[in-house]
Amino acid sequence: MLFNSLDFALFFPVVFLLYWTFAKHLTVRNAFLLAASYFFYGWWDWRFLFLIAFSSLVDFFVGKYLYKATGNTRRKVLLWTSISVNIGLLAYFKYANFFIESFVDSFRLFGQDLEVAPLQIILPVGISFYTFQTLSYTIDIYKRKLEPTNNALAFFTFVAFFPQLVAGPIERASHLLPQFFKTYKFNYHQVKSGLLLMAFGLFKKMVIADRAAILVNQVYGDPGSYDGYQLVVATFFFAVQIYCDFSGYSDIAIGIARTMGFDLMKNFDSPYFSKSITEFWRRWHISLSTWFRDYVYIPLGGSRGGTYKTYANLFIVFLVSGLWHGAAFTFVIWGAIHGVIIVLEKAFTKQRENLKNGFQKLKLSKLYAFGSLLVTFFIVCVAWVFFRAESLREAGLILRNSVDLNYGKLFHGGLGTMGLAESEIYLLLVLIVLLVLFELRHRTKPMAHYIARRPIYVRWSLYLVVVFSLLLFGIYGDDQVSEFIYFQF
Amino acid sequence: MKQLLLKSTLFTIIVLVLLLGVMDRLFLTDTHFNRTMRELDRYEADEVDIFFCGSSHVFTAFNPEIIDKELHLNSINLGSGAQNLETTAFLLSDILERYNPKLIVLDVFPGNNYHLNAPTAKGFQLEVFDNLENNLKKLKYLRSIYSIREFSSVLSPTIRNHKDWNDKLFNRNGNTKAAAEFVRGYTNNPGHHVKDESKNSFRDFNTKTFVYDTVSGSLPERVKELILQIHSLTAEKNVELMFVSTPYLDWYKDPNGNYYEFTAAIKEMSDSLDIPYLNFNKQYVALPLEFSDFKDVAHVNSIGAEKVSLFFASYLKEQDFTFKDRRNDSIWMRNQSENFEYVLKTPKLMDRLPATQVEYTVWDSLKIAKFYVHAKPSTVTKIILELKTPLQITGEEYIVQFHGKPVKTQKRYLSNEAKLKDRDRNIWYGRPALKELDGTKYLIFEIPASKITDYETILLYFQNAETLEVVQPPLNIGPLSLK
Known part of the structure; x- marks a missing residue:
């Protein structure tokens, strides 16, 4: 079920009201949440419910025995059982065809043509997310950071909790699981804040991201037919689209959970205001980057093995992160670009500091900050080309052609030939400017608090503007409800 | 919880009031039927003498400018794109609550049945429903046609047409060309002619003989029910009902059903119920109609419409239909002052x-x-x-x-x-x-x-x-x- 669908618009109020009806009775409430979550997921394809249930079952029992186990070998066997089952399922559903194709391609390099048909596999929505979430449970128990739960219902609900089941935030068991053992009292202000966050997320998704997607899909669908400046515009809009799409989803997820008293971790923190790629990854998809830090980077040795080992670990993490996003070399290259830049940033930390101090002495620190922001955004956009392009060949074509810039054409008819009417593009630009201003303001003064202090007529007017913006400018309708980009990962 | 329910109910009411009362008016689908209903609002209950009902066949053929001038009465053409009989019946039940016409002219042809069954015709019915007041009766009726998923866009033109926000909010000039051709529900494109290849396919259109007696009639059950329903409604309101079959080229090759059987059944019905029936497809010579009078195989053009309207007016005169003489009524005179031919x-x-x-x-x-x-x-x-x-x-x-x-x-x-x-x-x-x-x-x-x-x-x-x-x-x- 999609958050931006009529189905969900009917599902959520019913779940919300029933949830608060059962809220006092923990077991009934959790059972209801589990049923609602399975219904939410099963709406897409009920067959894959067995996969989630199986994954939950394995980790529930592994966690239980892992905690009791004393022998190192036995503990390792149990841990690897959990990792093998979870990563095995992920590998089969997500990477089987990628590995087969890569295998065939590598033979082709040596002049051998292998006839291997790709497997007919449907990628279960959200498998990458709930797999990582449930893995965090067993790994934390293995590390003795967490005690297992004996309450299977709470654990199953933790794995399948519908607001964040299909696209995160990827919660740690230590943060989310205990919340299934608490009862919550209805708090009007908390519910209101959750609803506002949901509305804001929907706005980002339906009004901005899906509008930008129309242009991006058209240009990236046939990049060879577009001029350089159009490819640049499309890449810029993709940067906007993926941010609004994914952060919009996270806002909705956090908002829904909040209306029911749950607290989910922050997933985005105005990432395009970052002044380095290192900072970007502290602000972009925070739940994933911290997961990789805790469960890949640190186990690999982190920064404890000397400079080059640190660089290698960093690079590996981003390579794996790229592969996590998608089973294609474009994603691997995307991860590699981020990895290389992060390694370079680490290697030239001193020089960057000196440069920053130099600007400071000239009282030009703001210029340095702004320049760093632009450079970071530029690098992120270049990497997004690989992320979005259908193949490495197309990514290369887009980058090559993007150099040929003739912006004169842009305002002489070129703007309206990218699948979106000029008026739609102008609306999009206005919305992007408003979003930037909103986020700038939000960094210093949280907007929810600011709005809460306004008189009721101002607040309600604002809510009406949001509702009517969704109704008038949202991209929806039978042929237009679009999935969130991160559902595919 | 009470506070939330109270406030969200209040907020929902405000949203609905703004949506249905303001936005939906701005986002109404721009159709000629909107203009028809706005025009109709200018008339008092007893100021309309004839209503023409049916699909595009009707709104392209009967020109009130000509008919009103000839017969000194007021007529309104209620035809709309692919209007089906279900919609016509519903529309008439609404119209006859508000107006007391003398005559209802109902177009009948095999497409009546096609329009009832074709999913593509579903969207067209909204042209009519958008212009009828929202009430429980309408809601219940719409529910019988549209699915739950379609309902939000059926009820709200804003939701349906939000993709056209730029035109609806900032470029509201409307279709001036369409407005230019509009006369009290009638609209047609001057100068449009049927394509040459169609001329070849339908070259026999005016030579095919047609004798009702040689064919046994049959009507789809639902069509029959609806016609009887309309007949009861008009009888109850003391309004005369008349059947017409507007001219079209492919009548003898109608893809929607057997024209001979259909019209023979209509003829039988008209005889048994004492309803006059004017089949224009039998009147090509009398009119006279040529290829140059059609804009496509299914519709006459403005020249054809002029012929049909004049013929219709003379038919009513011949059949001794009596109407109130409106020549001294202000609305008739106003209409005539907009009638360019009359002005000249x-x-x-x-x-x-x-x-x-x-x-x-x-x-x-x-x-x-x-x-x-x-x-x-x-x-x-x-x-x-x-x-x-x-x-x-x-x-x-x-x-x-x-x-x-x-x-x-x-x-x-x-x-x-x-x-x-x-x-x-x-x-x-x-x-x-x-x-x-x-x-x-x-x-x-x-x-x-x-x-x-x-x-x-x-x-x-x-x-x-x-x-x-x-x-x-x-x-x-x-x-x-x-x-």
Whole structure:
């Protein structure tokens, strides 16, 4: 079920009201949440419910025995059982065809043509997310950071909790699981804040991201037919689209959970205001980057093995992160670009500091900050080309052609030939400017608090503007409800 | 929880009021049926004599401008795109609550059944429902047609048409061309003709003989039920019902069903229920209708519509239908003052038009004596040139360029094109048509409607249509007010 669908618009109020009806009775409430979550997921394809249930079952029992186990070998066997089952399922559903194709391609390099048909596999929505979430449970128990739960219902609900089941935030068991053992009292202000966050997320998704997607899909669908400046515009809009799409989803997820008293971790923190790629990854998809830090980077040795080992670990993490996003070399290259830049940033930390101090002495620190922001955004956009392009060949074509810039054409008819009417593009630009201003303001003064202090007529007017913006400018309708980009990962 | 429920209920009510009361009016689908219903709102309960009901067959064929003039009555054409019998029945139940007409003219042809079953016709019915008041009856009825998933967009034009936000909010000029052709529900495209390949396929359309007695009639059950329902409704309201089958080329090859069986059944029904039935597809010779009278295989063009309307008027006269004489009613007179043909024939009305005496010669081939403007509200404006010495011309020898420079205070009403090109005037081109009335010849051409009512200058440039040579200097009308 999609958050931006009529189905969900009917599902959520019913779940919300029933949830608060059962809220006092923990077991009934959790059972209801589990049923609602399975219904939410099963709406897409009920067959894959067995996969989630199986994954939950394995980790529930592994966690239980892992905690009791004393022998190192036995503990390792149990841990690897959990990792093998979870990563095995992920590998089969997500990477089987990628590995087969890569295998065939590598033979082709040596002049051998292998006839291997790709497997007919449907990628279960959200498998990458709930797999990582449930893995965090067993790994934390293995590390003795967490005690297992004996309450299977709470654990199953933790794995399948519908607001964040299909696209995160990827919660740690230590943060989310205990919340299934608490009862919550209805708090009007908390519910209101959750609803506002949901509305804001929907706005980002339906009004901005899906509008930008129309242009991006058209240009990236046939990049060879577009001029350089159009490819640049499309890449810029993709940067906007993926941010609004994914952060919009996270806002909705956090908002829904909040209306029911749950607290989910922050997933985005105005990432395009970052002044380095290192900072970007502290602000972009925070739940994933911290997961990789805790469960890949640190186990690999982190920064404890000397400079080059640190660089290698960093690079590996981003390579794996790229592969996590998608089973294609474009994603691997995307991860590699981020990895290389992060390694370079680490290697030239001193020089960057000196440069920053130099600007400071000239009282030009703001210029340095702004320049760093632009450079970071530029690098992120270049990497997004690989992320979005259908193949490495197309990514290369887009980058090559993007150099040929003739912006004169842009305002002489070129703007309206990218699948979106000029008026739609102008609306999009206005919305992007408003979003930037909103986020700038939000960094210093949280907007929810600011709005809460306004008189009721101002607040309600604002809510009406949001509702009517969704109704008038949202991209929806039978042929237009679009999935969130991160559902595919 | 109470606070949340209370506030969210209140907020939902505000949203619904704004949506249904404000936004939905702005986002209404731009159809000619909206104009029909707005036009109808101007009439009192007993001011309409005839309602024409049916699909595009109807709204392209029956022109109230002609029928009202001929019969001295008021008629409204309620035809809408692919209007099916279910919708017609519902529409009539609503209309007959508010109006007391003398006659309902219902179009019947095999497409009635197609429209009931075709999923594509579902969307068309909204043209009608958008214009009917929201109430439980309508809601219940719509629920029987549309699924839950379709419902939000069925009920709210804003949700349905939100993709057109730019036009609906910022570019609300509407379709002036469509408005120009609109007459109390009738609309048609002048000058459209059926394609040559269709001419070949339907070359027998006016030679096929048709005898009801030779065919046994059969109607789809639902069609029969609905016709009987409409008949009961009109009988209950003491309104006469009449069947018509409007002319179309592919009647004998109708893809929607067997025309012979269908119309034979209608004939049987009309005989048994004593309902008059005028089948135009039997009247091609009498009308007479040729290929040039059709715009496509399913519809007559404006010339065909003129013939159909005149024939219909004379049929009603022959059949001794009696209607109230509306000639002294203000609404009839107003309608006639918008009727260009009527204006031309009525010296009293011609004298009321904004006009300027001129003395202008075009290559010695024509001399212009008077310049008139006939501006119909929100539609086209007709420029009329009274000729001094009627010569043997057809009018097609000339292209006329109209340069209208508004007074300073009305420059904001200049067309978008003029604004874009930074012009101080609207420029329109027209190929005039020649009309002769009571011995006086007129050259007439149309320019799009405009809000400009006061012109500082109007210049007319005459151009030879073949050589493109332009007469200099142009005809300078000088200041003119259309008020």
